[in-house]
Each structure stands twice: as structure tokens, then as C-alpha cells.
Amino acid sequence: xxxxxxxxxxxxxxxxxxxxxxxxxxxxxxxxxxxxxxxxxxxxxxxxxxxxxxxxxxxxxxxxxxxxxxxxxxxxxxxxxxxxxxxxxxxxxxxxxxxxxxxxxxxxxxxxxxxxxxxxxxxxxxxxxxxxxxxxxxxxxxxxxxxxxxxxxxxxxxxxxxxxxxxxxxxxxxxxxxxxxxxxxxxxxxxxxxxxxxxxxxxxxxxxxxxxxxxxxxxxxxxxxxxxxxxxxxxxxxxxxxxxxxxxxxxxxxxxxxxxxxxxxxxxxxxxxxxxxxxxxxxxxxxxxxxxxxxxxxxxxxxxxxxxxxxxxxxxxxxxxxxxxxxxxxxxxxxxxxxxxxxxxxxxxxxxxxxxxxxxxxxxxxxxxxxxxxxxxxxxxxxxxxxxxxxxxxxxxxxxxxxxxxxxxxxxxxxxxxxxxxxxxxxxxxx
Numbered sequence: 001x002x003x004x005x006x007x008x009x010x011x012x013x014x015x016x017x018x019x020x021x022x023x024x025x026x027x028x029x030x031x032x033x034x035x036x037x038x039x040x041x042x043x044x045x046x047x048x049x050x051x052x053x054x055x056x057x058x059x060x061x062x063x064x065x066x067x068x069x070x071x072x073x074x075x076x077x078x079x080x081x082x083x084x085x086x087x088x089x090x091x092x093x094x095x096x097x098x099x100x101x102x103x104x105x106x107x108x109x110x111x112x113x114x115x116x117x118x119x120x121x122x123x124x125x126x127x128x129x130x131x132x133x134x135x136x137x138x139x140x141x142x143x144x145x146x147x148x149x150x151x152x153x154x155x156x157x158x159x160x161x162x163x164x165x166x167x168x169x170x171x172x173x174x175x176x177x178x179x180x181x182x183x184x185x186x187x188x189x190x191x192x193x194x195x196x197x198x199x200x201x202x203x204x205x206x207x208x209x210x211x212x213x214x215x216x217x218x219x220x221x222x223x224x225x226x227x228x229x230x231x232x233x234x235x236x237x238x239x240x241x242x243x244x245x246x247x248x249x250x251x252x253x254x255x256x257x258x259x260x261x262x263x264x265x266x267x268x269x270x271x272x273x274x275x276x277x278x279x280x281x282x283x284x285x286x287x288x289x290x291x292x293x294x295x296x297x298x299x300x301x302x303x304x305x306x307x308x309x310x311x312x313x314x315x316x317x318x319x320x321x322x323x324x325x326x327x328x329x330x331x332x333x334x335x336x337x338x339x340x341x342x343x344x345x346x347x348x349x350x351x352x353x354x355x356x357x358x359x360x361x362x363x364x365x366x367x368x369x370x371x372x373x374x375x376x377x378x379x380x381x382x383x384x385x386x387x388x389x390x391x392x393x394x395x396x397x398x399x400x401x402x403x404x405x406x407x408x409x410x411x412x413x414x415x416x417x418x419x420x421x422x423x424x425x426x427x428x429x430x431x
Contacts, residue, residue, distance in 0.1 A: 001114050013045045031124055046089065053091045058083060061099040064145045065129050067152055072129075074219035078202075081156040082149075166199040173200050181256040182208060189253060190229065198222050201246075204255045209242035216242050224274040229253065231272065231353045233399075238272045239280060270355035273396060275347075275424065279356055280431055284392050287431045288356060288406065292347055293423040339407040345414040347424040351398040356406075358391050365402035366412045376405065383408060396426065 005012035023033035042054045058066075063082045070079030085095050094102060106113045122128050138144050169192055176183040182204035189197055202217055209216045217225075221240055228238050228248050238246040247254045273279045278289040363376040380390050385408075394406040403414050406428050416423065 004111060011049070015041050017041070031126065043089070052089070054089055055091045055093055057094055057102075058092045059094050059097055059099045059102055060145070060149060061130075063095055063152065064134065064148050065126055067148050068129050068133065069126060076198075076217075076219050076222065077155060077159050077162070079218075080152065081159050082152040084156075162195070162199055165196060166203055169196050170200050170203045174204065175252065177204075177207070180208070181254060184253045184255070186229075186249070186252050194226075198226070201225055201253070201255075205240065205242070205244055208244055208255055208257045216240075216244070220274075220277060224272060224277050224279075227274045227277070227352075228272045233270060233272070233353065233355060236270045236272050236355055270357045270397070273354040273356050275352040275354060281356065281394060282431060284358075284394055285430055286394055286406070286428050288394060288396070289427045289429070290354070291425045293425060294421070340409070341407065341429065342425065342427040343404055343410055344416055345403065345410065345424040345426065346416055346420045347422040348420075349414045350403050350424050351400075353399055354403065355397050356394050357397065358395060359393065363395070363402065365405065365409075368410045368412045368415055370412055376402070379405070379409070394428070 002012050002014070017037045019030060019034045019037055022037055023030045026033060026036075045051075046054050067080060067082045070082070073079065083092060083095065084090075085092050103113060118124070119127060120131070122131065134144070141147060173184050173188045173192070174182060175185045184200065184204060189200065192200065202222070205216045217240060224238055225240075225246055228236060228246060231248070234248055234250050236248050240246060243258045245256050245258060247256070271279050271281065273288055273290060276291045278287060280287045359376060359380075361377075364373045365376060365379070366373045367379060376395075385393070393408070395402055396404040396406060401413065402411055404410050404426060406426075414424075
């Protein structure tokens, strides 16, 4: 590349960056870390030479791959439009030209195109789409690439109209904004059509994240925000990408940005757990996921029986331990305990308005297999949970009572019964 730039009389700039270290430091995928590093470098060079635009070499083939990636991620209408030919300081003049045409042009002028060997590495998501998924889909539609490009053009026109409407709605709904927060008037937001309401919330998120790509919030995040609005749980928070937090207040939806590098506080204030969906609790080190399942066939009924048998056994062991140990013995007992990382509940009994928080003084629940409530403090003592860990255990609750002391015990009121018609599955995994 340097030799070609010299031949054409074009200034050439290069820089080496440790993208692996960047990905580890920022907790990003290697692909995203490399992309951010490239754009930061290009913008530094543009500022150095006084350029108004940064021209990138994305072709129509790159556009097709991007559309498929966005579709797989669930990025909504904006993602299905693909990349813009011009966006802010970025321009993509080759976006309507195929990769094969660019190669033919270079060869016709006697230039040898540079080839990045990592483009063949199937560890990367885009490469698997390029070399595996797209060729497979083209067996069903040989004109798939042209179809996707035509669709993206049509969707881009629809999205452009929605953007204009969003500009007007955002001005009407946004009651205050700063570099770190956006306050949206809740009554006005709820009066908007759902499609426009989503766009307004996305606009606020993009503003705080300083993003022009429109990919701050995916469909799953938008769905979770809608559940937050419907829940009416004032004070509930939803943690979003780009260090954003959404908080529901009596008259406002507040979007704010956490300080860079700052630790997320332990969520004593409830955090919304969408059904289905997920919430991430980095300060506690857990991610909780939910999904729904209709009453299963006999094979899964057997699995439910095993779950129930295991719960009964744990309840019996806990009772026996309590009877056999004195207070001193319990205090000196081992501090390890088995984690119950996946539970099955009666979906109707649990409800869809679930929140996650941490232990509060006076919390009570009805441990599975028991007929009366018990203080959570006493349960922690009986289960030999170390004092320093008790405020680090996620608690899932519905508007009426605790549903699950995550990793430890279900509430008896949400157990699976013969009358259960739909099952709620909650899983937890470390982050």
C-alpha cells in the first residue's frame, strides 16, 4: 500500500495498535475493538491534514454482509438499511460497486490489490457469514445479494421518513438534556404511536452514546424498554449498551450515562428482568436470562419431576442440618454451597413484571417445600451463606413477593404444579 501511495503521489499514514489489549481493556470483541481503533486512527489523520470526509472502501458485498449481520443481531429497521453512503464525516463511495468490479478495475490498471489473510479466518463472525452462510442461502435464491440490496434501499426511504417524524416528536417529548442525561416526558411519550416512541428513545440513546450508526440499541433492548414503560415500577432501572441506564420515574423516562471506568453500583434499586429477555448485573457478576415454554410433552415432564425431587432433597437436607447443628457449629460450617443456575417456574404464578435487586432488611419468602414464609436473613444463616456474600446474591421478585433467591431457592408459590400451563425458565450465568 505504501508503494502504491508513493506511485500515485498520495500521502501515506500508518499506525500499529494492539487490538487484543484494547479488546480486553474495554471488554469488546476483537472485531469491534479493531473497528474502533481504525476509526479513531482515521479521524486523527483527518484532523491532522484538515480533511472534511473519510472515504472508506466498503463495497456492495460488504453491505450485504452487514445487512445479514444486523438481521441476525435483531437490530431493527435501521440495521436492515445497512451502511449509509454518507454519514457525518464518513463517506462510502464504492457502496454500489461489487467487490469483483473493484478487483477488475485494479487489475486493469496494473495494480495488485492488498489482501488481508484474516478475511479467511472463520473464527470471525463476518467471515463465517461471507464464506458459509451467504453461499448456502444463495442455493435458495441465486439473486439473494441483489434482493437484499434492493430491500435495504426501500427500507432506507421508510427509515428516512421516520427520522423526520422522530425529529419533531423528540423536540416535543424531551424535557431536558445534557451531555450525561436525557429526560423524556412520560405522559407525552406514552401518547406516541409505538413505532415513533421507540425511535424517540433510540434518539436519546444515540445522543448520549454519541453514535451516528443507530446501532446502540438492538431489538431486545427496545423490547425491554417497552416492558419497563408498561411495568409502572417507578425507580426500576434497565442497564443498556454503551454504559447507558434507563430509569423509570413517575413522570419521566430518564436515560443517563455512567462515568467511564466507573463501577456499576450494586442494584439495591430494582433492575427490570424482561420476560422473555435478560438483564446483566456486572457489579454482582451475573447475567439472568428468561424464556417461556408451553406445557411440555411427557419427556420434559419427567425432567420437571427430577427438578422437583432435587428441590425436595435440598429442603430436607437443610432441615436436617438445622436440627443437627448448634449455633456455634453452623457458624463454623463450610462456606461453599451448590448453585442452582437454572430454575423452572409456573409462568402465570410468577407473572411478567419481574425485577432484580439485592437483599433488604426485613425481606421474607416462602422457600420451596414450605407452607409459611421465612426471613431471608434466617434462610441465609441456615444455608450457611457468608455474611459478605449476602448482598451480592440477586433476588428476583414480582409485585407481590420474592420469586427466586437466585442460585439458592425458589419461592414455593411459583412452583410447577399439575395445573401449570406455561413454564418460565430463568437461568443465571457469570459475566
